Amino acid sequence: MVRISPAVLALFLGVTTLAQSRAVAITFDDLPDLSGDEHTVEQTTAMMQKLISAIAAQRVPAIGFVNEDKLLDETNTKNDPRLEALLDAWLASGFDLGNHTFAHVDLHEVGVTAFENDITRGEAVTRTLCAKYQRPLKWFRHPYLDTGRRLADRDQVDAFLTAHGYDVAPVTIDNSEWIYALAYEKAPSARVRWRIRNDYIRYMAARFAWYETRSHALFGHEIRQVLLLHASTLNADVFPRLARMIRRRGYRFLTIDEAVADPAYRSRDTWTGGGVSWIERWGVTRGVSQNVFDRDPPASAWVVKLAGVKEE
Numbered sequence: 076m077v078r079i080s081p082a083v084l085a086l087f088l089g090v091t092t093l094a095q096s097r098a099v100a101i102t103f104d105d106l107p108d109l110s111g112d113e114h115t116v117e118q119t120t121a122m123m124q125k126l127i128s129a130i131a132a133q134r135v136p137a138i139g140f141v142n143e144d145k146l147l148d149e150t151n152t153k154n155d156p157r158l159e160a161l162l163d164a165w166l167a168s169g170f171d172l173g174n175h176t177f178a179h180v181d182l183h184e185v186g187v188t189a190f191e192n193d194i195t196r197g198e199a200v201t202r203t204l205c206a207k208y209q210r211p212l213k214w215f216r217h218p219y220l221d222t223g224r225r226l227a228d229r230d231q232v233d234a235f236l237t238a239h240g241y242d243v244a245p246v247t248i249d250n251s252e253w254i255y256a257l258a259y260e261k262a263p264s265a266r267v268r269w270r271i272r273n274d275y276i277r278y279m280a281a282r283f284a285w286y287e288t289r290s291h292a293l294f295g296h297e298i299r300q301v302l303l304l305h306a307s308t309l310n311a312d313v314f315p316r317l318a319r320m321i322r323r324r325g326y327r328f329l330t331i332d333e334a335v336a337d338p339a340y341r342s343r344d345t346w347t348g349g350g351v352s353w354i355e356r357w358g359v360t361r362g363v364s365q366n367v368f369d370r371d372p373p374a375s376a377w378v379v380k381l382a383g384v385k386e387e
């Protein structure tokens with residue numbers, strides 16, 4: 076008989092306890108397709124069908140945030156029913172939808188009134204579809220996570236959202252996964268796409284580790300996290316592997332409603348800077364130095380270069 080020393084047993088139990096305590100909600104922005112402008116309807120359809128199947132096979136609850144301007148057909152005057160059908164398929168698979176404004180506008184650029192108008196314009200199809208599946212339309216995600224340059228602006232938009240039945244969908248595990256997605260679209264060969272997929276999983280594991288540590292520093296334990304992803308070819312191709320990586324870190328998957336039930340989400344937040352993780356907002360509000368948050372793991376330089384963008 077194998078005897079396990081108390082020390083090893085304690086370690087095992089400790090790891091098990093930790094493993095059971097980690098939880099994360101998965102959210103996808105820019106439905107139906109981050110790269111909708113560059114894709115044909117057929118490409119967007121193939122991507123979304125693959126993404127939906129992958130999430131469903133992993134039995135992961137998910138919410139997708141819609142930009143309804145991405146539903147327009149090539150005339151830009153009416154919606155393409157094939158694109159609306161993708162949102163229908165998303166709901167039919169048991170996932171939720173939220174509002175991400177009509178045209179992905181930036182509150183910090185367009186101002187409060189135009190922003191509020193775009194929120195209203197952005198729910199025409201989504202509200203009808205949610206009603207069809209008796210799902211609530213209650214979550215709003217700010218494009219670029221820009222929630223207001225002044226607290227007065229933020230309060231005004233928050234009041235507007237509340238009046239229209241919305242809650243703000245926070246993000247705690249922020250990342251530049253969209254840069255990997257853009258690089259993936261531009262990759263010149265299958266070999267480069269393979270390298271991007273590998274580096275993406277490594278990068279996302281580093282982002283998880285970073286916010287786990289920051290969560291500990293701020294709250295003394297790991298809070299329920301909310302992960303930001305996008306509806307992209309990359310995620311459609313790699314989601315099973317991404318979900319495995321997250322599970323291996325000891326996470327179980329939650330709905331966003333379950334995640335934000337964590338008392339951490341009631342923390343004071345007076346952030347008026349650019350779009351960053353809510354953990355950073357709560358930390359800076361509490362007086363933690365901004366420098367602490369500037370050391371977060373970056374996307375690989377070769378990926379950023381291939382994507383042709385600048386990482387913020």
Ligand SMILES: [Zn+2]
Pocket residue numbers: 104105175179218219
């Ligand atoms: Zn977005």
